Amino acid sequence: MEYEDKAGRPSRPPSPKQNVRKNLDFEPLSTTALILEDRPANLPAKPAEEAQKHRQQYEEMVVQAKKRELKEAQRRKKQLEERCKVEESIGNAVLTWNNEILPNWETMWCSKKVRDLWWQGIPPSVRGKVWSLAIGNELNITHELFDICLARAKERWRSLSTGGSEVENEDAGFSAADREASLELIKLDISRTFPNLCIFQQGGPYHDMLHSILGAYTCYRPDVGYVQGMSFIAAVLILNLDTADAFIAFSNLLNKPCQMAFFRVDHGLMLTYFAAFEVFFEENLPKLFAHFKKNNLTADIYLIDWIFTLYSKSLPLDLACRIWDVFCRDGEEFLFRTALGILKLFEDILTRMDFIHSAQFLTRLPEDLPADEVFAAISTVQMQSRNKKWAQVLSALQKDSREMEKGSPSLRH
Amino acid sequence: MQAPHKEHLYKLLVIGDLGVGKTSIIKRYVHQNFSSHYRATIGVDFALKVLHWDPETVVRLQLWDIAGQERFGNMTRVYYREAMGAFIVFDVTRPATFEAVAKWKNDLDSKLTLPNGKPVSVVLLANKCDQGKDVLVNNGLKMDQFCKEHGFVGWFETSAKENINIDEASRCLVKHILANECDLIETIEPDIVKPHLTSPKVVSCSGCAKS
Secondary structure, X not given: OOEOOOOOOOOOOOOOOHHHHOOOOOOOOOOOOOOEOOOOOOOOOOOHHHHHHHHHHHHHHHHHHHHHHHHHHHHHHHHHHHHHHHHHHHHHHHHHHHHHHHHHHHHHOOOHHHHHHHXXXXXXXXXXXXXXXXXXXXXXXXXXXXXXXXXXXXXXXXXXXXXXXXXXXXOOOOXXXXXXXXXXXXXXXXXXXXXHHOOOOOOOOOHHHHHHHHHXXXXXXXXXXXXXXXXXXXXXXXXXXXXXXXXXXXXXXXXXXXXXXXXXXXXXXXXXXXXXXXXXXXXXXXXXXXXXXXXXXXXXXXXXXXXXXXXXXXXXXXXXXXHHHHHHHHOOHHHXXXXXXXXXXOHHHXXXXXXXXXXXXXXXXXXXXXXXXXXXXXXXXXXXXXXXXXXXXXXHHHHHHHHHOOOOHHHHO | OOOOOEEEEEEEEEEEOOOOOHHHHHHHHHHOOXXXXXXXXXXXXXXXXXXXXXXXXXXXXXXXXXXXXXXHHHHHXXXXXXXXXXXXXXXXXXXXXXXXXXXXXXXXXXXXXXOOOOEOEEEEEEXXXXXXXXXXXXXXXXXXXXXXXXXXXXXXXXXXXXXXXXXXXXXXXXXXXXXXXXXXXXXXXXXXXXXXXXXHXXXXXXXXXXX
């Protein structure tokens, strides 16, 4: 059998043994470019039956190729139809959000219809608005306050860049220059925030916005300062909101109990969150729970990254945004439910892995996680343990740990 | 016939200030590549490197890449547990990260010791030496002195970008860990037969034979 891919190559000059291939009457397919060739002139010709056999095989190949082409065309058509359908439903959803839900937010947001639509994912064009409304502004931050904080941050940056060298050379720049260090860390981390998007790096279109929000926050909350992970959260908000609104959402989001516990690195409280997570982990995935326990794979190893960055670092960005959608709807509980969904999705693989491979896998999830599968897995996770809901389990554990004062709650499970 | 393999599994920590290149060093060491596009590490990341140390010895290194922000200290220091060695990394272009080295070392020594009470082996990495700004380490004698004072088993100028000295630094650390392990066996079982005799347990400590 002799054939070759001749795509893009000029055809060879006709061979003197034309007769061998004269009844060649198929059209070579554009995509496959299958061409039946006879042997080069300097070699003996094929025997007739061999040539016949080859011709037959060749015909079969062409038929197969045609079938494939047809199938491919059908697949493409179906894909296009599906995309149109998705676009249409997004279009409809945008209308519903804009015309029905957003104008009647207070009364409608907790209705079943809205909650269901919410679960499907908020259309990107209204996402920022919905997030802002859902996160709220308990702190009553105004645009003016943002401007003031930003001006103060800029002031500090100026003094840091002019007189900074003296500060740096002072002994032990740790506790004393901690706040200034915060500003320094921001600079370092910005370039490491979604580096592959190339929009937050020096010279990128969103670099200054990200810098501004993080800087302003360290002036607004000097007691918290800058903590790694914040840059990812601010970046996701910037992609969906104007700078000042992103700042308002950012500050209020970080003010939620779970986020405050983590960003203030309140270790005791973080352990309580991990312990609560483990209660639901054992309930939902007893086999994997036991396997992790056996391998000493504690929840903090993967949860720290997931919770600090609200999944924006570990999941594909569009999927992370969908997680944020429902996080805005359901609160912190959904962050832990998502973690269980991910564990559930990979339960089979994970139960076959040892410590280091599980840890590696969970701290670097596959890059092509399909959103539908993740959400399907999450939807099967029950956030109910012996009739207790997340908030009840958490507050019971918190009470325990306050009473025990010192003991780590995770040890008691 | 192949000689029976002796396998060692060591947990190694990679610590140091934020942005000094811990993740890059690990990526270079384990995956043989470099990108200036690494994301900040939050919490801890992991990597596994398998070394064919000598014909009889395989060494598996479990690398724990620990987030550098000081604030995470409380949270990440539980990860020091059971480590057998560490790299402390600083960035030669940022003097403050060098000033932090002693703090990282003291912190490590105060929280982690070998079963015999000795500190674990730590190698100091002066990273980003490709950037030509290494005013800090151009005085090798001073660095040697610094390492001696602070109990580092060695120091290397490294570049994850240009792949300079990373394998060498790791070999140095592993060599010391293997040697330490021989000491451990001796301190725990003082009656052990000496290496030149034919105890299989001792023969397997190739680090001793080498150093």
